[in-house]
Structures are given as C-alpha cells and as structure tokens.
Amino acid sequence: MTGTSSPVLEVKALTMDFGGLRALDDITIRVGSGEIVALIGPNGAGKTTFFNCITGIYEPTSGDMIAHPPGKAAKRLNRLKPNKVTEQGLARTFQNIRLFQKMTVLENVMVARHCRTRSGIAGAVFRGPKTRREEQEMVEFSYRMLLNVGLEKYVNELASELPYGAQRRLEIARAMATEPFLLLLDEPAAGMNPKETGELDELITRIRDEEGLSILLIEHDMKLVMSISDRIYVLDYGQMIAQGTPKQVAENPAVIKAYLGEAFDA
Amino acid sequence: MEWKPLIRRAGSEIFKSSVAAVWFMFLTFPLMVIKISPLDRTIEWRWMRMVYVGVGAFLLSFIWRYMLERKETGAEKSEADSWQKRAGNRIRSDRMIFVPILAAIGAFVIVFPFMFSSYQTSIMITALMYVMLGLGLNIVVGLAGLLDLGYVAFYAVGAYFYALMNHHFGLGFWAALPLAGAMAATFGVLLGFPVLRLRGDYLAIVTLGFGEIIRLILENWNEFSFGPSGIAGISRPSTFGIKLTLQEHTVYLYYIMIMLVLFTILVVGRLRNSRIGRAWIALREDEIACQAMGIDKTKTKLMAFALGATWAGFVGCILAAKTTFINPASFTFMESAIILSIVVLGGMGSIVGVIVGAFILILLPEYLRAFSEYRMLAFGASMVLIMVFRPQGIISGIRQRYEFHGKAREEVRT
Numbered sequence: 001m002t003g004t005s006s007p008v009l010e011v012k013a014l015t016m017d018f019g020g021l022r023a024l025d026d027i028t029i030r031v032g033s034g035e036i037v038a039l040i041g042p043n044g045a046g047k048t049t050f051f052n053c054i055t056g057i058y059e060p061t062s063g064d065m066i067a068h069p070p071g072k073a074a075k076r077l078n079r080l081k082p083n084k085v086t087e088q089g090l091a092r093t094f095q096n097i098r099l100f101q102k103m104t105v106l107e108n109v110m111v112a113r114h115c116r117t118r119s120g121i122a123g124a125v126f127r128g129p130k131t132r133r134e135e136q137e138m139v140e141f142s143y144r145m146l147l148n149v150g151l152e153k154y155v156n157e158l159a160s161e162l163p164y165g166a167q168r169r170l171e172i173a174r175a176m177a178t179e180p181f182l183l184l185l186d187e188p189a190a191g192m193n194p195k196e197t198g199e200l201d202e203l204i205t206r207i208r209d210e211e212g213l214s215i216l217l218i219e220h221d222m223k224l225v226m227s228i229s230d231r232i233y234v235l236d237y238g239q240m241i242a243q244g245t246p247k248q249v250a251e252n253p254a255v256i257k258a259y260l261g262e263a264f265d266a
Numbered sequence: 267m268e269w270k271p272l273i274r275r276a277g278s279e280i281f282k283s284s285v286a287a288v289w290f291m292f293l294t295f296p297l298m299v300i301k302i303s304p305l306d307r308t309i310e311w312r313w314m315r316m317v318y319v320g321v322g323a324f325l326l327s328f329i330w331r332y333m334l335e336r337k338e339t340g341a342e343k344s345e346a347d348s349w350q351k352r353a354g355n356r357i358r359s360d361r362m363i364f365v366p367i368l369a370a371i372g373a374f375v376i377v378f379p380f381m382f383s384s385y386q387t388s389i390m391i392t393a394l395m396y397v398m399l400g401l402g403l404n405i406v407v408g409l410a411g412l413l414d415l416g417y418v419a420f421y422a423v424g425a426y427f428y429a430l431m432n433h434h435f436g437l438g439f440w441a442a443l444p445l446a447g448a449m450a451a452t453f454g455v456l457l458g459f460p461v462l463r464l465r466g467d468y469l470a471i472v473t474l475g476f477g478e479i480i481r482l483i484l485e486n487w488n489e490f491s492f493g494p495s496g497i498a499g500i501s502r503p504s505t506f507g508i509k510l511t512l513q514e515h516t517v518y519l520y521y522i523m524i525m526l527v528l529f530t531i532l533v534v535g536r537l538r539n540s541r542i543g544r545a546w547i548a549l550r551e552d553e554i555a556c557q558a559m560g561i562d563k564t565k566t567k568l569m570a571f572a573l574g575a576t577w578a579g580f581v582g583c584i585l586a587a588k589t590t591f592i593n594p595a596s597f598t599f600m601e602s603a604i605i606l607s608i609v610v611l612g613g614m615g616s617i618v619g620v621i622v623g624a625f626i627l628i629l630l631p632e633y634l635r636a637f638s639e640y641r642m643l644a645f646g647a648s649m650v651l652i653m654v655f656r657p658q659g660i661i662s663g664i665r666q667r668y669e670f671h672g673k674a675r676e677e678v679r680t
Contacts, residue, residue, distance in 0.1 A: 094558075100556075104666075112560065114560055124543065143670055
C-alpha cells in the first residue's frame with residue numbers, strides 16, 4: 001500500500017500552541033484507506049499532542065482535520081468534542097493505559113458500545129424487550145471483540161487485575177468496539193517484552209486485514225514500526241522532519257540526527 | 267538467622283509505640299494528672315493516671331500499627347475479600363440459602379410494626395428514609411463519582427415543595443410525591459450545569475455552597491418559605507377516606523416506606539447494570555477515557571445529578587408528611603454529611619452496603635443512647651476505624667458476571 005489510496009484522515013497545517021510554546025508546527029498528515037501509518041519521534045516531539053488534537057481533547061490553534069468515513073460525507077473534526085469524534089469513527093488507545101479499573105473486562109468493552117446504542121433511563125428501569133435485545137447484542141458484540149484480541153478467558157476479571165500486556169490488548173478491543181474506521185494507537189507496545197510485541201505486531205496487521213481498518217500509531221519500538229508500517233512520519237520538537245516508507249525514513253540523515261544527536265552527524 | 271530481622275522489627279515497633287505513649291502522657295499531663303482544687307488551694311498530683319495513659323497509649327498504638335501492617339501486607343485484605351466474595355457469590359447463586367434468607371428478612375419486615383412499639387416503628391421509618399437518601403446519593407457519588415456535599419438541598423426542595431403545595435393549594439401526598447421528585451430533578455440539573463467542568467474537591471466546595479444557599483433562602487425569604495418558623499400542619503399521607511389513629515398512621519407510613527425502598531432498590535439495581543449505569547461508572551473511573559469511548563460527559567453527568575436529586579425529592583416529601591412540620595433547621599450541612607457517610611461507610615456503588623450503612627449510622631446512635639455521653643465518641647471512633655481498615659466500605663460493590671459457553675451465551679446474574 002502507498003499513500004495513493006483514498007484518504008480516511010487528512011490533517012492540514014495543524015499548529016498547536018500552549019502559551020508561548022509551539023507544540024506542533026504546521027503538521028500535515030494523511031492516512032490512506034487500509035494503511036498502517038506510524039508517527040515517530042523522540043520524547044516530547046508532540047506525537048501525543050497530535051493525537052489529542054485529532055480526538056478533540058485539545059483544540060488546535062490552527063489547521064484543518066478532516067475525516068473521510070467510508071461511504072459517508074467528509075467531516076471536519078475541528079471543534080468536535082471527544083465523544084463526537086469517536087462517534088465519527090475514530091477510536092484511540094492511550095499511552096498510559098486508561099482502562100476503567102473497577103469494571104470487568106467485558107464491561108470495559110461494553111462501555112465503548114455506548115455511542116452505538118440508544119436505551120436510556122426508562123429503558124434501564126423497565127427493561128423492555130427492546131432494551132433487553134440491545135443489551136444482549138451489546139454483550140455478544142463485546143465478547144466477539146475480546147475473542148478477537150484473545151482475552152476471552154478474562155471476561156469477568158476486573159480490568160485492574162489483568163497482566164500488563166493484556167491491559168494493552170483490552171485497550172485495543174475497547175477502541176475496536178466503537179466500530180471505528182481509523183484506529184489511533186498511542187504506544188501500544190510500551191512496556192511489552194519482545195514476545196508480546198511480536199503478538200501485537202500480528203494483532204495490528206490482522207485487524208487491518210480482517211476488519212479493513214486504517215491505523216495511525218505512535219510507537220518507540222523501532223523493530224515494530226519498521227516491520228508493520230506502510231509509511232512513517234517523523235516529528236521532532238513539533239516539526240515534521242521526515243516522511244516516507246520505513247526504508248526511506250531509516251536512511252534519512254535528519255532522522256538519524258534527531259534520534260542519535262549531533263555526534264553521529266557525519 | 268530468620269529471627270534477627272524479626273527481633274529488630276519488633277524492637278523498632280516497641281520503640282515507636284513507646285514514643286507514642288510518652289507523647290500522649292505529655293499531652294494529657296495537665297488534664298489527667300494535675301488536679302487543682304481552688305477551694306482548699308491545693309494541687310493534687312495523680313501520677314497513677316499518667317501510667318494508665320502511658321500503658322493504654324502504648325497498647326493501642328501497638329495494635330494499631332499491627333493492624334496497619336497486616337493491611338499493608340495484604341494478608342487481611344485478600345482474606346476478608348475472598349471470604350466476602352465467596353460468601354456473597356454463594357448467597358446469591360445458591361437458592362437454598364438465598365431464598366430462605368430473603369424470606370426471613372421479608373417476614374421480619376412485614377411483622378415489624380406489630381412486634382415493636384410505635385416509637386420503634388418511627389425510628390425504623392427514619393432509617394428507611396436514609397436508606398433511600400443513601401441509595402439516591404449513591405448514584406451521584408458511588409456510581410458517577412461526583413462528590414456532592416450539598417445533597418440536602420434537594421431533600422429540602424422536595425420537603426418544601428410538598429409543604430408549600432399542601433399549604434397553599436391543598437395538594438395531597440400521593441400527587442405531590444412524583445412532582446417533588448421531578449422538582450428536585452430540575453434543581454439537580456440546575457446545579458449540574460454550572461459544575462459540569464468541575465471535579466473532585468472543587469465540585470465538593472461548589473455543591474456545599476449550593477446546599478447552604480438553598481437553606482439560607484429558606485431561612486430568610488419569609489414571604490415564600492415562612493422563614494425559620496417553618497411550615498406546620500402539613501397533611502399526612504392520605505388514606506383514601508379511611509380514618510386512622512396516629513399509631514396506625516405510623517404503621518401506614520412504615521409500609522409506604524418499605525414499598526418505596528423496594529422500588530428504589532429495583533430502580534438503582536437496574537440502572538447500575540445498564541448502559542447508563544456503565545457510563546456513570548466509566549465517568550467515575552476515567553473521565554478522559556470515558557469521553558474517548560464516545561460517552562457524552564455533559565449528558566451523563568446531568569443525568570446522574572438529576573436522578574440522584576429525584577430520590578432526595580421523594581424523601582423530602584415523605585419527611586414533610588411524616589413530621590407534618592418542617593423548617594430550615596432540618597436541612598443543615600450535617601444532614602449531607604450523614605448521608606455521604608452512609609454511602610462511603612456502607613460501600614460506594616453497593617446497594618446492600620448502603621442499606622447496611624444507613625442502618626448502622628441511623629440506628630446505632632439511637633440504640634446507643636444508653637451510653638449517653640460516650641455515644642458520639644463510639645460513633646466517631648467506629649467511623650475512623652472502618653475508613654482506615656476498610657476504605658472500600660463495609661460491603662464493596664460487585665459487578666455483574668457473564669458466562670459464555672462457546673459461541674452460545676448464557677447470562678448468569680450473581
């Protein structure tokens with residue numbers, strides 16, 4: 001896959017200022033349908049800020065963010081609240097795992113079905129056939145998500161009691177349950193051992209192939225990034241310093257400089 | 267070899283407790299040891315008392331430290347928790363145990379007013395009112411995680427709504443009850459809007475202020491609320507033409523309360539495991555992740571405030587009908603604090619916990635009257651102890667479990 005397929009997300013000239021600090025400077029990114037795109041860069045480069053802008057947690061200073069949901073009209077994401085962004089079909093995970101600790105694994109996923117279901121207070125109190133059907137569907141759908149990431153044996157465990165790698169996968173299952181067309185993964189492999197990272201690699205590729213999702217991920221694990229990504233964008237101090245295929249990026253002198261410092265700048 | 271660190275530990279514990287003992291001896295010295303008799307101008311030195319204080323403080327400090335240690339190492343926690351989980355699961359899953367227990371409680375509840383005096387029944391009505399208040403506040407604090415210190419405001423709204431409607435328009439109890447709930451819900455939304463952006467301590471302060479504002483309005487707006495003198499002669503719940511004595515009225519109200527509490531348990535129990543309930547808990551657990559999962563924070567918070575307030579409105583209406591007299595003094599911050607204590611002490615998010623909490627906090631002080639001056643001391647001490655050793659409350663909330671067999675699914679409620 002290359003950047004020529006029809007886009008699902010276009011970010012144009014995105015700039016984000018925090019007071020006098022320019023965290024993101026004129027960033028333009030494009031994710032094509034079915035692509036796995038990686039966003040890399042040293043700590044503090046602005047990668048998570050970029051995610052927070054897209055998902056409505058921050059309001060960018062300037063620039064445009066446009067989503068192209070498959071089969072629907074394009075939608076400008078600027079000024080949308082986070083829950084509206086998710087409703088559009090962009091789902092994210094978090095760098096520092098943000099699960100609902102005191103809910104069970106299944107419930108964590110069921111929460112993500114909220115924006116695709118309707119029943120309200122009256123439904124909850126009277127439990128009519130419609131509510132029960134919806135609840136049933138919600139449980140089944142969520143269970144399928146857990147099967148998908150291999151967490152079915154933990155259904156009734158509390159999220160806080162899961163092993164670390166499983167918590168990361170639960171975040172992915174939860175994001176998937178909102179039925180997104182674009183999945184935003186913020187350092188999904190952070191803290192994982194090489195075996196778990198390998199499984200994650202396989203999981204992300206499988207999600208892309210089977211569910212037809214596009215994926216934008218932030219990652220520090222270069223082995224994972226190089227093996228999984230179709231294209232890579234490199235940020236440093238809020239600037240876009242390089243972009244291209246994994247091979248192009250790996251050979252880019254600016255990238256090597258950003259990662260290894262001046263001493264290696266031959 | 268294994269003994270050495272243990273002995274060193276014990277030595278350090280004894281030292282720490284000794285320091286605590288000496289400190290307490292010093293602190294209580296003027297109070298406990300010196301006794302000045304102004305009449306015969308003598309000073310009595312009661313040194314023995316100092317020894318008692320020292321020994322007492324040493325032992326208490328030692329026990330305290332030991333319990334904390336156990337709690338930290340998790341020995342007690344996992345033991346108690348697994349015991350509770352097992353017992354809880356067994357009680358709920360095994361019909362042989364569950365049904366008889368429920369039947370026994372049910373029978374006791376039904377015959378209660380005939381077994382005990384009217385006074386006891388009246389106390390029980392109060393306890394049941396607090397059960398309802400606790401379950402209502404549990405929606406806001408326990409489920410949605412919004413610390414509300416002004417819950418009493420909605421209680422006041424419900425009470426004054428019925429009192430004023432009854433006074434001016436002669437509105438009956440049964441018509442006023444749902445309206446009082448709706449009125450309180452409206453106030454819940456009114457409070458909800460300005461505090462949407464607030465969380466934790468900030469929210470607590472604002473709700474505290476809101477509670478005081480409502481009370482001060484009721485106290486000072488004489489034309490509207492009759493000020494501190496309150497409203498008297500409010501009608502008791504109508505009995506559809508049947509004449510009842512005062513005692514019979516108490517029994518009648520008792521059964522009304524039982525029905526309403528059952529209704530509350532049903533509604534709150536169902537809400538807790540519904541789409542809305544899960545959204546509340548998600549909001550409590552992590553606001554940012556909750557929004558990122560597509561939940562409208564504004565709507566969810568307002569719903570929690572409105573629904574929590576509804577219950578306070580109901581109980582307010584009942585209070586007015588029970589006492590036939592209300593004034594602003596019934597709606598002080600102390601009430602909010604007690605209701606909040608019920609929720610926290612009983613166990614946030616747990617229905618059984620809140621019921622147990624309400625009975626402990628309302629009935630214990632009543633029956634401890636025998637120990638008159640020590641009653642509030644015992645009350646306070648037990649609250650401190652529970653919070654230190656069981657911060658999750660007496661009974662912690664248990665989530666619904668689901669069972670899956672292959673592809674087919676069977677929902678098992680435990």
